[in-house]
Amino acid sequence: MGKYSIGIDLGGTKIIAGVVNKETGEVVGHAKKHTKKEKGSDIVIQRVFETVEKAICIAGIPINQIDSIGIGAAGQVDRENGVLIASPNLNCFDLELKRILEEHFNMPVKVGNDVEVATLGEMKFGNGVGYNNFLCVFVGTGIGSGIVINGQLMRGANGTAGEIGHMTVDGGGRPCECGAYGCLEAYASRTAIEKRIKAELRRGESSLITSILKEDDYANGTIRSSHMKKALEQGDELVISCINEASDYLSSGLSSVINFLNPEAIVLGGGLVDSIDYFYDIIVKKTKKKALPTAVSSLKITKAKLGDFSGVVGAALL
Ligand SMILES: [Zn+2]
Structure with a gap:
């Protein structure tokens, strides 16, 4: 088990990815990209790949220390199967985030809703403590x-x-x-x-x-x-x-x-x-x-x- 995990906030207008120390909640490196107006699944996935790769690079943490990826997406999600069912803002429908990200990064991926995961963040390490x-x-x-x-x-x-x-x-x-x-x-x-x-x-x-x-x-x-x-x-x-x-x-x-x-x-x-x-x-x-x-x-x-x-x-x- 690594000490770090990658967190991705896939919002309606921007994507932020960060390498996070799971014990302290510290973001040791991050990258941010705006999502373009045209959007659609292919563009969104490609931008997610780029943002995550940049965040890993900036964090400078050896990849074997990072053991998982979590993603909070703006829209309706199927948590069990890791699918973004519908996100009108991103123009994405039935997007298999879990499968696609697991294949690309070769580590387990979990998918949640963006507001739900942001609340979790504040609950564990923010002003909800x-x-x-x-x-x-x-x-x-x-x-x-x-x-x-x-x-x-x-x-x-x-x-x-x-x-x-x-x-x-x-x-x-x-x-x-x-x-x-x-x-x-x-x-x-x-x-x-x-x-x-x-x-x-x-x-x-x-x-x-x-x-x-x-x-x-x-x-x-x-x-x-x-x-x-x-x-x-x-x-x-x-x-x-x-x-x-x-x-x-x-x-x-x-x-x-x-x-x-x-x-x-x-x-x-x-x-x-x-x-x-x-x-x-x-x-x-x-x-x-x-x-x-x-x-x-x-x-x-x-x-x-x-x-x-x-x-x-x-x-x-x-
Ligand atoms: Zn309404």
């Missing part, structure tokens, strides 16, 4: 959460527990990718904020985001969290108002969950929370104001300690 009942909520391309009850990850009857992004926050409101209307994800994810900003620009609003995107050769027309952060720091009114609006909905969603579950802690992560301190701060403030005072009195809200690496570390622990 010390809590038996808590939630990890990740706000990025979509919004997902992992629920830990009595120290165990709760998956639900057939694995869909924690779909906080598809809680209704506005009955009959904006359409969501899932087919329903008024889901939290359609208001407070990075994608939702991006859509709002673009809609306002089309209506003739001006924003620094236009020039920020032009300066970034890799932007590809996508407004990333880092672009929003830049605009916020320069006092851009449009971006501030869109972020404020998103925080209203997210804090409503979180306070409902707090009232419902009475957790000891909520750990917030994902690109938007990681990159934009302002967003995190107003979320915490508004959520505490909206939830039941008794539930709030024993509640701790923190940022994910492992940041971008929650998923990588958790995947390695699979």
